Each structure stands twice: as structure tokens, then as C-alpha cells.
Amino acid sequence: MTHNDDKQPHSVGRELASGVFYTSVAKYAGVVVTILVTAVLARLFTPEEFGVVNIATVIIAFFAIFSDLGIGPAVIQHRNLSRRDLGGIFSLTLWSAVVIALLFFAASGLIASFYDDSAQLRDICRILALNLFFATANIVPNALVMRDKRFRFAAVRSLAVQVVGGAAGIAAAYAGAGIYALTINPVFSSLMLFAINYREYPLRIRLRPSRGAIRKVFSFSAYQFSFQLLNFFSRNLDKLLMGRYMSLSDLGYYDKSYRLMMMPLQNIAFVISPVMHPIFAHMQDDLKKLGESYLKVIRLLAFIGLPLSAVLWFTAEELVLIIFGGQWMPSVAAFRILALSVGIQIVMSTSGSIFQAANATRMLFICGLFSATLNVTAICTGIFAFGTLEAVAWAICLSFAVNFVQCYHALFCLTLRMKWGPFWKSLLSPLLLTAILALALAGLTHLLPAGTPLTAALAAKSAAAAVVWLAYVQLGGVYDLKELAAHLRPGK
Template sequence: MSVKGELASGVFYTSIAKYAGIVVTLVVSGILARLFTPEEFGVVNIATVVIAFFAIFSDLGIGPAVIQHKNLGKRDLDGIFSLSIWSGAVMALLFFAASGLVASFYDDSQELRNILRILSANLFFAAANIVPNALILKQKRFRFAAMRSLSVQIAGGAAAVAAAYAGAGIYALTINPVFSSLMLFVINYRQNPLSLHLRPGREAIGKVFSFLAYQFSFQLINYFSRNLDKLLMGRYMSLSQLGYYDKSYRLMMLPLQNIAYVVSPVMHPIFSEMQDDLRQLATSYRKVVRLLAFIGLPLSVVLCFTAQELVLIIFGSQWQPSVPVFRILALSVGIQIVMSTSGSIFQAANATRMLFLCGVFSATLNVAAICTGIFAFGTTEAVAWCICASFAVNFVQCYHALFCLTLRTGWGAFWRSFLSPLLLTALVCLPLAAIEWLLPPMPLIVSLAVKGAAALAVWLLYVQLGGEYDLKGTAARLLSRKKR
């Protein structure tokens, strides 16, 4: 199968699972948001942010390294799997032991202490899952991976809701991550059973060490870049403010997770085949960037204009303070959707050192932006504005490093890919602004439907009539295949 065919097939199956997952996530989040307070969500959010830090040290960048290297035999994979198991076990024990220290930093909450201890199990199974999951992606079994992820998501969400209604209290919010990581490991291990050794193979680790070291360093820096806002807000602002901010941030991340993250898991296994032809890699990636820009940039505008409707419909009226924060964060969705795929290209080009250096710049800028928002202004809206500005600057430096320094093709063609999507975005703004400012207030669902329909109509007309993509022809071909 051609690269284009493999990419299309992988994105198709991944997107089915992801878009169905949107419905599952929204339903589960909507139910739980009505059962728990912002303060309770703030407590669990602190726990998940802290556990993500420990997960970096058990992950070590092993998954991408397994995908990238094509010369790993069964003995090598057993050795790397053993490394992930033992590192996961050590980190889980350390995390369990450190739960009291972490809780004392946040006013010594007993609930936080218990939640941290429960989530230590999730840390172990997530680490154990790394190599079996990477092998499934390396084998390009995207259909299986998509259906597996959706099934686990449904089961985990249902278990969390059932536990909440059964009276588990705040601990119901820990059911989904622990149950899901356990299910994923069982399923993946059955597909790729590996042997566990007391000593991880030095030879296997040596083969991937250079790639793995920079990948791990990038993940460590990226963790702080992405989570410092929540860590500091949980300490220096109220838990209710953190809860409102986190709900806005997670809602903003949904399009990112369900659009860009549909493409990203597929890109590295496929584009790693081009690691010896950087020009072809750059050309192929620009096509992906242009498509994502046509989706992401107009979507940013739609989310900004529908912030009120989305937050209140999904989470309920008690989350009204999340609306202005979400409206600000929505402005960054477009560039984040594009930029989130850049890591796969750095990996495919064997340029994890450059990925690490970009991560250092990005983290430094994000830390400065977060601290400015929290300590200089002290509001969740200010933090959101500072983060958006940081994302914009990081976007420029990331793609300069990728196209000019790594792929060495220049970035003129890259920037030209954005001209038409930017024009489309401006056109989408017009009907949304007219509806917002000229029409009388409408019920939330009606308002959301009207704005969504107007934006979609502009998008379809521009893309089809402008000749950007032949949507009508693509639909006709899909229908003809179904008839056969």
C-alpha cells in the first residue's frame, strides 16, 4: 500500500474511534460534572498532574524508540519490555510512598492522599503497556488499535459513572484511569506477549539509547510546559479556580485530542519509512499541515463564538465561570492542532535532539507565561491569555527548527500553506459575529445549532467551490464502494 493509502487507512480507523470517543467523553464528563463540585475536580486534577510527572520516568520515551528502530529482534524487545516493567514498578512504589508529601503541599488533604495511592496502580499498568502498544502501532494495525481504544473508553467511562451513582464519592473519578490502563495492558499483551527478565538487556537498550535519551528529555520538559499552570494554580489560587480552569482546558483539548491525535499516532509509524529521504518527508508533511490548517483554524473561531453554549450544555450552569477562560483558550486550538503533529516528524527524521532543544525553548517560554498570569495578574483569564501568546511564539520557533534546520527545505512553502485556511477562517467569522451580535438571545441548543450550521455551510462552500478539496467527488466514491 502507498504512503498516502496507509495514512488514509490509519486516519480513517483512528478517527472512527476518536470521534465516537468524543461522544463518550462528553456524556461521561457531563454526568460527572453534575455529580461533583469544582473543588472535587480540582483535587483529582492535582493527582493526575502529579502522576503524569512520575509516568515520564517509567515511560523513558520507549514507545517512539520501538517504533522508529526497525532492527529490534525478539530478544531486544523482551529486554526493553523488562526495562519498562521494572521502571514502572519502581515509579509506582515511589509515587505511593510520596503521596503523603504531595498531599501536605496541598493542605494535607486526606482525600488527595488516598487518590494518589489509588492512582499508583495506573502508573504501573501504563508503563507495562508501552512496548506491547508500540508494537501494535509499528505493525500498522490501526483498525485494531482504534476499536480497542474505543471499547476501553466506553467500559472505563461506564465504570466511573456506575461507581459515582453507587456512592463511591470522589473516588469514582479514579475508576476510569485505573480500569482503562489495566484493560489496555491485558488486550495489548495478548496480541504481543513478551518475556520478562530480571535484567533488562544492555544490548537492546544500547540500540535505542541515543533516540530514547532525547525523547525522554523532551517528554520531561514538555510535562512542565503543559502542567505547571495547574500545579501552581492548585497551590497559589483556590481549588475552585483550578476546577474552572481545568474544565476549560480539558474542553479546549478535546478537538486537539480528537483531530490532531487521530493523525499523530499514524504518522510516526508511516513517516519513519522516509527517514532517509528528508525532502519527501517534508513534502508529505506539508500536505498534512495544510489539511489540518483547513480544519483547525476555522474551528478555533467556532469554539470561541460557541463557548457559552458548549460549557453550559455539557457541564451545566454551575460551570459558568469557565466560559471566558474557554473562549480565550479556544483561540489557540488551530495552531495547537497543527503543531501537535510536529513531534512525529522530528522522530521520523531521527531528530529527537532538535525536538529536545525545541522543548527547552517552549518550556522556558511557557513557564514565563504561566508565572506572569498567576503572579502578576492572579486571574484564570490572564493565565489563559499568557498561554495563548506562548503557543503562538512556540509555533514559529518549532517550524523554523523543523523545516529550516532539520529537513533543510526552507519554510516558505510551509507558510504559504496557511494563506487559504486563514482566508477561510476570516469568512467563517462573519456569520458567527452576525448571529452573536444581531440576532436576539436563543435557547442554548438552538444557538449552538444555528452557529454550527452557519460555520459548516461557509466551510463546505469555500472548500468545494474553491477547489481546495473535492468533497463531492470523495463522497461519491465512498457511496459507490458501499454499493459494491
């Protein structure tokens, strides 16, 4: 049975709008769930306990890279794979899941010894091996959901899993599970996602994966895997090194600031990125059309992300203290610095989908190699030369800025064979809006009386930012917001 929610032909814009709408509903509802769950758990556990679990999740993400092998995007890109091919590829991921999960379980003792926490960290790693197994087994079924552009189904599924998994984690914490309650959500969620997706796409399991099927996707997936491996190190080396050479409290404070910084990235750009590759993959033979369509996405994301960086800078203290509580005050400075990179990260996070859609995973890997080298240098400089949370945050921000330039030079000039003048031009107006917004928030911050309640200060700054943004965008003729809202409604 073939699954496809979009049986009637649609324009690229309509398909993208429909996918973004459903993904946004799930993500924005999900961020509320995540904030509520995190707010509860942050008051039940100490920064040190969060630091222990964070070490385990970072290492498990590393193991997950070796089980993925870039297969998910390859299944989306190659639309001519037969049912037999898909069964062969699924079997490869399933047996990989068994091997990788067992290796992670066996390595738990060594991991715990490295971080001088032989009991708790070892047991947490062993529990999270289940998360690794189900997440790996889910690669092909989940890719088929996205390849068939079943965005509504994916949205409902993801939100349901977030709610149930978060509730289970909180219940376990109140039931006295201790630090192990922090493992309930990831394990239970990965199990549910696999079960739901496999029910929709029940692929045959083979004792020997099909070599022919693997050869069809190898070239694409090999570079994709190499990029993911590099990206993992560039995104997580800071936490791994801080867990070893700085205190677990520092790691806990830094992790909270980093996670809070990632929330808008995950819930703005990441509602678009999963949708982009399945849709733009149809343009892989028309790079000019691909580039022109992507410029429109960049401009919209810049108008959202760049001003948001200014808002997060001026609301850093209120956000950290309201969401996490007073014990997390040391996270404020690092979060404020990291917030400066939110805008360019929101834009840049979608570039991978375009490299994939253009069959340019080799160029994606080259960009990732440059990015990883720069990030490693920046992180090591912040940790070993200065040894403070703020220094690490500044180093990462500078690295993101340089990588932003090299990434889009490689994408537009070398991959899409376009001039990148239009790219920079698309950023000018969003940058002007960001400057105006920053001046307005700086003035408001100065005018707010000392001792203003945190919620009142956050509400005032958010309202002022919304007024400035809406006035600039609507009155300046940047977008017709009513027309844009109507366009984002999914077609029937």
C-alpha cells in the first residue's frame, strides 16, 4: 500500500506551506510541553545531576551517528527504491541497531570511569542503550513518512509522543526514580516513534541486507554520514571537554544556556528543514529554480531569526530565571552571548537540505570539515585558554559567524552556480530591523524601574519587540501578513 497525503498536484509553495504549517503546530505545541517538563524537572534535580545525564546523551548521540550512516536522507532523495530495496536497507539499520546498542552497553563502564562517576553514569548509559536501538531501527520507517510528505501524520505523531514521554518522565521523578527518571522520556519516546512508524511501513526483515540496495544509496549516504560525524563533534565537543576539564556544575549551567538557545532554532528553522528536503528534492535537475526558491526561504527566516537574536539578548535574565529558577542564574551570561548566534543559525540550519536536494553531499562534507576544524579550535581556545563559560560562548559565536560565510559561498557559488549578491541583499532589510529593535529594547530596559517583576519585564519587552517587528514588516511593505498567514494555511 502506498502512503501519500498529497495525491493532488500542488505547487512547491503550497506543499512547503502545508508541511511547515503541520510541523509548526507540532513543534510550537511541543515547545510548550518541553518547557513545562523541563521547568518541573529543573526544580527536582541539581545541575550536577543534569550534567551526568547530559554526558550520557552526548556520547549516545555519537554512537547513533555510526548506526545512521546517512541512510535517512538517502532514502528521501532516491525515489526509485523498490519495496525489496527498502527492506534490505531497513534490515541493515536494524542489525546495526543491535550491534551499536550492545557496544554502547558494553562501553558504559569505561565511559563512567573516564568521568569519575562509575555507578550512576554507568547505569544511565545502559538504560539509554534502549533509546539508541529504537532510534536506529526507526531511520528507514521515519524517512518513508517524510519522503511521502505525510507532514500531518508526522506532526500528530510527534506531539503525542512528546506529551506521553514527558508525562512519564515527571511521573517517574515523583515516584522516587531519582536521576534515572531523566532517562524515561528519551527511551519511551524512541520506542513509541518506532512502533508507530513501523505500523505504517511494515518492512520485511532479512538476515542478510541487500548489497544492491545499499550500493544505490552509498555515494549519497557516505558523504552525508561523514558530514554528520563532523557536525556531531563540532556541536558537542564543548560539552564533552567541559565535563572532563571543568566542573559538572559548569557543564550543567552551560548546558541549560545552550539548550535554551537551541529552542528557537529547533522550533523555527527545524519546522522548515524536515519539510524542505522532501519537497526540494524534486528540483534536483533544475539548480537555478532550486536556488531561487531557497532565496525566498532565506529572506523569511532572516526576518524571523535575526531580530529574535536581539530579543533573546535583552530578555536573557527573565527567560532563564522564569523557566529554570533562581539556582540557574550563572547560565544567564552564557545564554545572552549564545543568543547572538541564533539568527544566523536559523538561516544556516536549512542549508543542509539544499545541499542534499542538489545531490551535493560531497560539498556538504567539505563545508562540514571546515566548520568542524574552526569549531574545535574555538572551543579549545575558550576552555583551555580562558576556562570560563562566557569565553566558550564567545568562541562558539565567532565560529558560527565565519562558518555562515563559508557555507553560503559554497552553496550558491560552487554548488548552485549562482552569484551570491542576491543572498547578501536578502539580509540587508532584516539586519536593519534587528538594529532598530535592539535600540528600542535597550531604551525600554533602561526605563524599566528596578525591581520590576520578571514576568512583567518579559511581557513588556516581548510586547515592544512585537510592535516594532509588526510595524516594520507590515507598514514597510516587507510582507502582507494577512496574505502570508492565508498562504501558510494548508490546502484541503
